[in-house]
Amino acid sequence: MIFGAFGRPIEGELVSGDAYRIRNMEHGRLIALADGLGHGAAAAEASQKALSIIDRYVIGHESEVDLMDLLRLCHAGLVGTRGAVMGLCHLNLKDRIWSSLVVGNITLRVLSHRRLNPIPGGGIVGYKLPKVVHIAEWPYCEGDIFISHTDGVKEDYGMDSLARDQGLSVEQAAERIIEKYGAKTDDATVIVGR
């Protein structure tokens, strides 16, 4: 699988409050997407902090990732910031499993034999986690497509065909999705994997 992303801030801001990470792990990839509440520097502080916590966690956990532990670390670390909504996904190519969770308004899906979405928990990382966080686990199949985006991108399944388009790199596909479905009124970030 190859993953790539594109993001841009809301009009009039220099920094995006969204932030993402695509990390190589021993058996696959760890993908994180965070949308700090609001816009601008304070929103970016929250989402960037989540990424730095993830970067620190990965050291020593390259072969085994516990998404719930990682979420709890982010939650504790983001106290005192604006908070963020987040999606976390671990693709384990050795066991051929996708694991993912979402807190708040982040879209994350895998287009496999059918369309797979984790059940999102309401809440804000750093402020209030949902009572129950569901970790979705799905088998990885050859040809799976991954899409995740922040709420600055209008949900439209038309983006699935852009993500599948072999004539575009994953970064180009993410950029096209933002051109077509990105809202001018919010930061927007898309991650595509295939």
Ligand SMILES: [Mn+2]
């Ligand atoms: Mn947003």
